[in-house]
Amino acid sequence: MNTKxxxxxDLAKELNVSASYVSRALNNHPTISDKVKxxxxxxxxxxxxxxxxxxxxxxxxxxxxxxxxxxxxxxSFFSEAISGIEEVCFANNYSLxxxxxxxxxxxxxxxxxxxxxxxVDCILxxxxxxxxxxxHLDSIRKNNVQLIQFDRCLDKMSSYKVLNDNKDASYKVVKxxxxxxxxxxxxxxxxxxxxxxxxxxxxxxxxxxEEGLIIPYNFIVEDVLSKDxxxxxxxxxxxxxxxxxxxFTVSDHQSLGVFQVATSLNIQVPGQLGxxxxxxxxxxxxxxxxxxxxxxxxxELGKCAAKIxxxxxxxxxxxxxxxxxxxxxxEIIIRxxxxxxx
Amino acid sequence: MNTKxxxxxDLAKELNVSASYVSRALNNHPTISDKVKxxxxxxxxxxxxxxxxxxxxxxxxxxxxxxxxxxxxxxSFFSEAISGIEEVCFANNYSLxxxxxxxxxxxxxxxxxxxxxxxVDCILxxxxxxxxxxxHLDSIRKNNVQLIQFDRCLDKMSSYKVLNDNKDASYKVVKxxxxxxxxxxxxxxxxxxxxxxxxxxxxxxxxxxEEGLIIPYNFIVEDVLSKDxxxxxxxxxxxxxxxxxxxFTVSDHQSLGVFQVATSLNIQVPGQLGxxxxxxxxxxxxxxxxxxxxxxxxxELGKCAAKIxxxxxxxxxxxxxxxxxxxxxxEIIIRxxxxxxx
DNA sequence: TACATTTTTGAAATCGATTTCCATTTTTAT
DNA sequence: ATAAAAATGGAAATCGATTTCAAAAATGTA
Numbered sequence: 001m002n003t004k005x006x007x008x009x010d011l012a013k014e015l016n017v018s019a020s021y022v023s024r025a026l027n028n029h030p031t032i033s034d035k036v037k038x039x040x041x042x043x044x045x046x047x048x049x050x051x052x053x054x055x056x057x058x059x060x061x062x063x064x065x066x067x068x069x070x071x072x073x074x075x076s077f078f079s080e081a082i083s084g085i086e087e088v089c090f091a092n093n094y095s096l097x098x099x100x101x102x103x104x105x106x107x108x109x110x111x112x113x114x115x116x117x118x119x120v121d122c123i124l125x126x127x128x129x130x131x132x133x134x135x136h137l138d139s140i141r142k143n144n145v146q147l148i149q150f151d152r153c154l155d156k157m158s159s160y161k162v163l164n165d166n167k168d169a170s171y172k173v174v175k176x177x178x179x180x181x182x183x184x185x186x187x188x189x190x191x192x193x194x195x196x197x198x199x200x201x202x203x204x205x206x207x208x209x210e211e212g213l214i215i216p217y218n219f220i221v222e223d224v225l226s227k228d229x230x231x232x233x234x235x236x237x238x239x240x241x242x243x244x245x246x247x248f249t250v251s252d253h254q255s256l257g258v259f260q261v262a263t264s265l266n267i268q269v270p271g272q273l274g275x276x277x278x279x280x281x282x283x284x285x286x287x288x289x290x291x292x293x294x295x296x297x298x299x300e301l302g303k304c305a306a307k308i309x310x311x312x313x314x315x316x317x318x319x320x321x322x323x324x325x326x327x328x329x330x331e332i333i334i335r336x337x338x339x340x341x342x
Numbered sequence: 343m344n345t346k347x348x349x350x351x352d353l354a355k356e357l358n359v360s361a362s363y364v365s366r367a368l369n370n371h372p373t374i375s376d377k378v379k380x381x382x383x384x385x386x387x388x389x390x391x392x393x394x395x396x397x398x399x400x401x402x403x404x405x406x407x408x409x410x411x412x413x414x415x416x417x418s419f420f421s422e423a424i425s426g427i428e429e430v431c432f433a434n435n436y437s438l439x440x441x442x443x444x445x446x447x448x449x450x451x452x453x454x455x456x457x458x459x460x461x462v463d464c465i466l467x468x469x470x471x472x473x474x475x476x477x478h479l480d481s482i483r484k485n486n487v488q489l490i491q492f493d494r495c496l497d498k499m500s501s502y503k504v505l506n507d508n509k510d511a512s513y514k515v516v517k518x519x520x521x522x523x524x525x526x527x528x529x530x531x532x533x534x535x536x537x538x539x540x541x542x543x544x545x546x547x548x549x550x551x552e553e554g555l556i557i558p559y560n561f562i563v564e565d566v567l568s569k570d571x572x573x574x575x576x577x578x579x580x581x582x583x584x585x586x587x588x589x590f591t592v593s594d595h596q597s598l599g600v601f602q603v604a605t606s607l608n609i610q611v612p613g614q615l616g617x618x619x620x621x622x623x624x625x626x627x628x629x630x631x632x633x634x635x636x637x638x639x640x641x642e643l644g645k646c647a648a649k650i651x652x653x654x655x656x657x658x659x660x661x662x663x664x665x666x667x668x669x670x671x672x673e674i675i676i677r678x679x680x681x682x683x684x
Numbered sequence: 685t686a687c688a689t690t691t692t693t694g695a696a697a698t699c700g701a702t703t704t705c706c707a708t709t710t711t712t713a714t
Numbered sequence: 715a716t717a718a719a720a721a722t723g724g725a726a727a728t729c730g731a732t733t734t735c736a737a738a739a740a741t742g743t744a
Contacts, residue, residue, distance in 0.1 A: 004486075005485055005486055005730095007729095007730055007731085008730070008731065008732095009730080009731095017693075017694085018693070018694045018695075019694090019730085019731080019732095020693080020694060020695080020696095020731090020732075020733075021692085021693060021694070022731095023730095023731055023732055023733085024693095024732085024733090026731095027731095027732080031691075031692070031693090032692080032693095033691095033692085036692095048481060048484050048485065050455070050458045050459055050485050051459055051730090051731075052400070052459070052461060052729085052730055052731070053396075053459040053460055053461065053731095054395075054396040054397075054399045054400040054405070054460075054461055054729085054730080054731095055396075055400050055699090055729070055730030055731045055732085056730080056731050056732070057396045057699090057731090058394070058396040058397050058400055058698095058699045058700065058701095058729090058730085058731080058732095059698070059699050059730085059731050059732045059733080060699085060731085060732070061699080063396070073415050073416070073421055073424070073440075074415070074416060074418065074421035074422075074425075076416065079415055079416035080416075082415070083442075086442070095456045095460075096441075097439050097440075098415075098439075098440045099438075100425075100428065113392070114437045116392045117392055117393055117394070117395040118395055118396075118437075119394060119395065119396055139390060139392075142390050143347055143390065143392050144346075144347055256628070282625060283624060283625040283628045283629075286598070286625045286628060286629045287625075287628045287629060287630070288629070288630045347700095349699095349700055349701085350700070350701065350702095351700080351701095359723075359724085360723065360724045360725080361700085361701080361702095361724090362701090362702075362703075362723080362724065362725080362726095363722090363723060363724075364701095365700095365701055365702055365703085366702085366703090366723095368701095369701095369702080373721070373722070373723095374722080374723095375721090375722085378722095393700090393701075394699085394700055394701070395701095396699085396700080396701095397699070397700035397701045397702085397729090398700080398701050398702070399701090399729090400699090400700085400701080400702095400728090400729045400730065400731095401700085401701055401702045401703080401728070401729050402701085402702070402703095402729085403729080685744100686743100686744090687742105687743085687744085688741105688742085688743075688744095689740100689741080689742070689743090690739100690740080690741070690742085691738100691739080691740070691741080692737105692738080692739070692740080693736105693737085693738075693739085694735105694736090694737080694738090695734105695735090695736090695737095696733100696734090696735090696736105697732100697733085697734080697735100698731100698732080698733080698734095699730105699731095699732090700729105701728100701729095702727100702728080702729090703726100703727085703728080704725105704726090704727080704728095705724105705725090705726090705727100706723105706724085706725085706726105707722100707723085707724080707725100708721100708722080708723080708724095709720100709721080709722070709723090710719100710720080710721065710722085711718100711719080711720070711721080712717105712718080712719070712720085713716100713717085713718075713719085714715100714716085714717080714718090
C-alpha cells in the first residue's frame with residue numbers, strides 16, 4: 001500500500017541512462033541536448049516524479065527557502081508584510097515558511113530552532129513583545145543563517161533592519177491632534193525595550209515638548225498592547241478629575257479599547273475625546289466614527305525586507321553595512337475620530 | 343567567514359566517541375545511559391549544534407511537518423483554523439508550513455508541488471475559489487502524502503473532510519430573517535462547484551421553500567465573493583421596482599459591500615433592509631449596525647482536522663473510511679443588522 | 685586512415701543523520 | 715572460575731540528488 005516515491009533512479013532505469021544524467025537533464029545542465037532534456041522531463045511527468053528536496057538540499061546546502069517569524073499572522077500589518085515578502089520570494093523562486101510567536105518569547109525561540117533545523121537561507125523576524133534578550137537571534141547567525149529584522153527590532157542586535165519612520169509618524173499624529181485643539185493628550189504605548197514603541201513614544205514627547213504642553217506623568221502608560229489592557233488604562237484615566245481629552249495609542253486595538261470605554265461612559269468621540277491609533281487595521285474605516293490611524297505600508301515594508309536578502313545579500317548589489325537600516329515612510333490617515341469639530 | 347555548521351561528527355570527535363553514538367544519545371535511545379546522554383547534550387549546546395533536518399528527514403522518510411494551504415491567511419476564519427491546527431501540531435511536536443493560494447488555482451498547484459518537494463507528511467487544504475478539477479489533489483496522494491480537506495472541499499475528491507454544517511446554518515439564518523418579518527430575501531453566493539457554497543444555497547432554498555415564499559430568480563446571485571462584486575450585485579437589485587428587503591450573503595465582506603451600497607442609497611439597515619453575513623469576521627461587531635453573522639468555529643475546525651491526522655491516520659485510532667466527514671456545528675450570531683424592529 | 689578535439693555519458697564521492705549488524709566489555713548467574 | 719546474559723560502542727550501509735572526474739563516443743582535421 002505504501003508505494004514508494006519515484007526517484008531519479010527509477011527514471012534512470014526506465015530511460016536506460018544513469019541517474020546523474022537524469023539529474024542533469026532535470027536541472028537544465030548545459031551539456032545536455034534539448035532533445036534528451038525533453039524526453040526526461042516527459043518521463044518525469046508521466047511517472048509523477050517529484051524531487052525530494054531533502055536530498056537535494058542536503059547536497060546543495062541551500063534550501064531556497066526563507067523563514068518569517070511574526071507575533072501574529074492575522075494582524076493586518078503583519079499579514080500585509082508577509083504578502084509583500086511572499087511576492088518577492090515567489091518572483092525569485094524561493095519558498096516561505098511562516099511562524100507565529102503569539103507574542104511569546106518561548107515560542108519565538110522554538111520557531112527559530114525549527115527554521116534553523118529546516119536549513120532556511122534567511123530568517124526575517126519581527127520579535128514578540130516579550131522578547132528582551134537577543135541571544136536567540138545570535139544563534140541564527142552562529143548557524144550561518146542570514147538575519148533581517150523588520151518592524152519590531154532589537155536595537156542591541158546588529159543586523160539589517162527595515163523599519164517605519166515611527167518617531168516621525170508619531171510626531172505628526174500628535175501635532176495634528178494639537179492642531180485640532182486637543183491639549184491633554186494621553187499616550188498608550190508598548191513595551192519600551194522595543195525600538196518601535198520607544199520611537200513612537202519619543203515622537204509623541206517631541207511634539208508635546210515643542211508645543212510646550214504640560215502632561216501629567218500618569219497620562220503616559222506603557223506596555224498596554226492588548227485591547228483589554230488599554231481599556232483598563234483608559235477607564236482609570238477618564239475617571240480622573242482632569243481627564244485626557246485625547247488618546248494616541250500605538251495600536252488600533254488599543255484605540256478600540258479606549259473607544260469602547262468612552263462609549264460606555266457616554267463620552268463623545270471625537271467631540272469630547274479624540275482618538276488616534278496605529279497600524280490602519282481593516283476595521284478602522286468600518287467603525288463609526290472611523291478611527292484615525294497610521295498606515296505603515298506593510299506590503300512595501302515586507303517587499304523591502306525580502307529584497308535586501310535577494311539583492312544585497314545574495315545578489316551582491318551595493319553591499320550594505322551590517323547595521324543598515326531601511327526606513328519605510330508611513331502615512332497619517334486622518335478620519336473622524338480625531339477631528340474635533342466633526 | 344563561512345564557518346561550517348557543527349555536525350554530529352564534530353561532536354563525536356570532541357567527545358571521543360563515534361557519530362552513531364552521538365546520534366543515539368541525542369535521540370534518547372534506550373540503550374544509552376543517562377549520564378552519557380547528559381554529557382552529549384551539554385556538549386551539543388556548548389558547540390551550538392543544530393540538527394540538519396534535511397539529513398535526518400532523508401534518512402527517516404518522515405519530516406514531522408504538515409502543510410496547510412488556504413486562500414488567504416488574513417481572513418479570520420482561516421487564521422483561526424490555522425491557529426487551531428498549529429496548536430495540535432505543536433502538541434505533537436510537528437511543525438507547520440503555511441501557504442496561501444490567493445484564490446488562484448495556479449498558485450494552489452505550485453503550493454502543492456512545493457509541499458510535496460518538502461516531503462510534508464500531510465497536507466490540509468481549503469481550496470481556492472477557482473479550483474474546479476481535483477487532479478492536483480490526486481498528485482498529493484500519488485506522492486504518498488496524506489490529504490485532509492477542510493471547509494472548502496471538492497466533493498468529487500475522495501478524502502477526509504472537515505466541514506461546517508453549512509446547509510443547516512444557512513437554513514437557520516434564513517428562518518430567522520423570515521421570523522423577523524423579512525420576506526424578499528436575496529442570496530449572494532460563492533462558486534457553486536464548491537460544496538460549502540452549494541450547501542449554503544441549499545439551506546437558503548430549503549427555508550424559502552418551507553415558508554412558501556416566492557423569490558424572483560434574479561434574487562439569487564452566485565459567484566460574487568468579493569466585496570466589490572457583492573456591492574455591484576446589490577446596487578442592481580436595490581434599484582429594482584420590487585427590491586429585496588434582506589440580503590443573506592455567504593461572507594461578511596459581501597455583506598459589507600451590500601451595507602455600503604445601502605448606506606449610499608439612504609436605505610436604513612436593519613429597518614428597511616436586513617443583512618446577514620457569514621464567517622463572523624472581527625469587524626462584524628465593530629461596525630454600526632453590528633452585522634449578524636455565522637461563527638464557523640474556525641479554531642475548533644482546525645483542531646479537528648489536525649487531530650484526524652494525528653489520532654486517526656498516525657495513531658491508528660478508530661480507522662475512518664476514506665471519505666469520512668466530520669461536521670463542526672456553527673453558531674448563528676444575531677446582531678443589529680438583521681433585527682427588523684431595531 | 686590516424687590522430688586530436690569536442691561532446692556525451694557514467695561511476696563514485698558527497699551532503700549529515702540514522703540504523704542495522706556486529707564486536708567488545710561488563711555484569712550476573714551457576 | 716566459568717558460562718550466559720546484558721550493556722556498551724563502532725563500522726558501514728542507507729536515504730536521494732548533485733557533482734566531480736574521467737571514460738567513451740562522436741566529430742573534425744591533417
